[in-house]
Amino acid sequence: MQLNWTHDKDYGTLKCIITEDLVYIAYQGGKSIHKFYMAEHTVLDHSPHQDPWEDEKKWLSDNFSNIVGTYEPFYLDDSQQDDWIEEHDWKEAFPMFGISQTGTYLDRLQRPSEVQTGALLYTTVKFDLENKLCIEKDADNNYFKREWCEELNTFYNVQPCCVFPDNPGLTPLSKEEAEELLNVI
DSSP, X not given: OOOOOEEETXXXXXXXXXXXXXXXXEEGGGTEEEEEETTEEEEEEOOSSOOHHHHHHHHHHHHHHHHHOOOOOOOOOHHHHHHHHXXXXXXXXXXXXXXXXXXXXBOTTSOBHHHHHTTTTEEEEEEEXXXXXXXXXXXXXXXXXXXXXXXXXXXXXXXXXXXXXXXOOEEEEOHHHHHHHHHHO
């Protein structure tokens, strides 16, 4: 099962529209997910002891697999995960929540890794670690700056997640701003 989440940078939310009657809005990178189904609003809050989102994904798969696909997680203990990674010559995080249609891992929100990294939607125009500058461009020639994460000493992914809920995502740049940054550094 693969879900399409869009990031609203102004509100710091992620939104997934399944149908006009079923919409999810995630706060704090998915720590709190609000479900709007028909006229009902349900809050699915994640805690260290309970994750109602797991049950929700199973329900979603059972009822909307024709739209989102089938939820196929696989849980292994740490040593089994290491063995699986080695056996499959796997380069990414362990795909606990399944494998995407393109063969990459799916995160807890069912996003493929290339959505998180922006590899599907953006082309890197400038990548300068020394000056902490990464400029991306989309298919419509819109420019964006990828923000720097001090904690990881690298650039943030393009969407927030549970691990980095305050990830600001991409900052839009005008063509003039992008050209100025490209020419200065």
